[in-house]
Amino acid sequence: MFERIPPRVMIAFKKVMFLLVFFVAMLPYNAWQMMQENGNWNLYAWWPLFVIFGIIPVVDHLVGKDSSNPQEDEVERLAGQRWYSLLTLLAVPTQLAVLAFGAWVLVTTEQFSLAGQIGWILSCGIISAILSINVGHELIHRRSRLENWAGGLLYASVCYAGFKVEHVRGHHVTVSTPDDASSARFGQSLYHFLPRAYLGNVRNAWKLEAKRLKTLGLPALHWRNELIWWNAVSVGFAVAALLIFGWAGLVFYLGVSWMSFTTLEIINYIEHYGLHRRKLPNGRYERTTPAHSWNSNYLITNLGLFHLQRHSDHHAFPTRRYQVLRHYDGSPQLPTGYAGMYVLALIPPLWFRVMNPRVKAYYEGEEWQLSAQEFEQSVA
Template sequence: MFERLPSNWMLALKSIGYWFWVIPVALLPLSYKLSLNSANPDAWAFLVPLVIFGLIPILDAIIGRDPANPDEVQQVPAMEQQSYYRWLTLASVAGLLGMLLWSGWILASYSAWSWVGQLGWVLSVGIIMGGIGITVAHELVHKDSALEQNAGGLLLAAVCYAGFKVEHVRGHHVHVSTPEDASSSRYGQSLYSFLPHAYKHNFLNAWKLEAERLKRKGLSPLSRHNELIWWYALSGVFLLGFTVAFGWLGALFFLGQSFVAFTLLEIVNYLEHYGLHRRKLDNGRYERTNPNHSWNSNYLLTNLFLFHLQRHSDHHAYAKRRYQVLRHYDESPQLPNGYAGMVVLALIPPLWFAVMNPRVRAYYAGEEHQLKAGQQAI
């Protein structure tokens, strides 16, 4: 739909379109308002997942792909210096935390929902905190400034997944698409096999990496210098706050939305790297990470919702690039829909394998032995 627009026009439109993150957040109060005096209030609590995983994949297919890559010489240096993009992500942190607090209050005070409606509400909040919140946190923890680092850590603490701040940058980006990476799914591995392993090993790897960092500095891992202790303590403060403010229901709400949020993160990890791996060189090392080692999804609408997270190939090749200047590579392996549609597909393994396995095999055409090489256990 937009593929014939001049690049300058598209970049200008996208600078405004990154505010689309507000739309899923706004769906929450809309779903609450629609449930008031409704004959079926429980149904409206599921508005967010229905829109995101039902309507968005259809719109992605209709609206089509994002045609705009910024010019490396003329546009990228200027865009990287524009504080607008940085402050947009920081503004979303305040908005998301405010939404989280308001949502907890609604759950505790609204009596028209049965446990089904309450479950839908927790699911909705978790999807937003995982889809938008962790995406923003991901952008921020890759940056060097203390403000962005701490803002990203705050969002991760709000979903009890602070280990991502350490493991993703120091672990996943080092070992991506190798057997050593718990966030890189194997060819033929189902989502339900992948998730328990990812939960466990990403948590343990974060503590291991932080302990190694501190030991190199001659410091004890069990000290105030361990940032994971502080971030998980902050998660405990969140939990205590929701419990004191809203009772046991507030505690369940906070833990429930956290579980949904970090599960959605790991589902996205699953689809971003499924079946792809870096080849091992004669010297025993893996080839350098390049744009061919992650699945790319260049659908415009979800690109805007997720701050270009779907241009994942470029992100892994050049992790410090800010979201507004991430590029699409035609030669990267391409997903057939945006992330929302692919999440739905991943939840149904037979459909996932039917769609994705032929694409992985095509990627390794002529060197099919690589398919078995990539299935080594971690």
């Protein structure tokens, strides 16, 4: 639908349409309104999940793809526009509002059954993931202290502050190698991947921070260890939830946090499944290129995720801001946007049926790349 539109027109259009993320953030409030109007509290508790994983994948395909790239002479100008930075920073108060509103609805709604309570927590959790995890990912790559700390705060708001350290200093160094807990090997199911990703990423974050402090002549348990501070912020969120909303509020906060960081790892699974960097004769791995991440150009999900799905370019050039990330025709392409791929990943037989042929086709002539033995040993 958008293939014939000039890139400059598409860029101007997307400049406004990136606001879509904040309309998505309104889904819990929209669900609450429908609960009051229709009295069907338990059904509409699941409404945000239905929209994101039921309606959006369909709309994604109806609207189609966007492969527009900024011209070279536009990149610097676009990267410097404060509007794009403002949008990501606005995610911080929006995330706090979602957490507070979601907890308030849970503890004040007597009509919820257990199914309704679970649906509400998961619904708020997926919205929280879009705000904290997705936007936080954009911000932790920024050199500006305000943006970088805002990213840390977003991750701390869902009890996954270690990602701020591990992602930049760990994942971007070892991506698509056996050393990376966030890179799923060929044939690995999501449910085999998740526990290893949780443990590996948390553990590696502390190792990386201890290593940084050691270079400064400081012990790991030092006040300059940023993980101590960010995890203290997470504890502060949990205590606030308990004091303001009671035990139900604490359960809500922990449930939303679990949904958020689990979504992060599911997206990691999707982004790098089966893609390996070749090992060079000198024992090192080849440089990360757009070939080592799955790419998706479906417009609607890219607007709602600040171009996160242009992940191939992000890994090739990690410091690029989301508004200037590029599409590469030669990078591995997902069959749909992240919303649809998320659902697919939850059903391993369907995932393997859809994705394994794509991985094999990508490595045609180099089938040895699909060997999982070295990967298995490193993550066992």
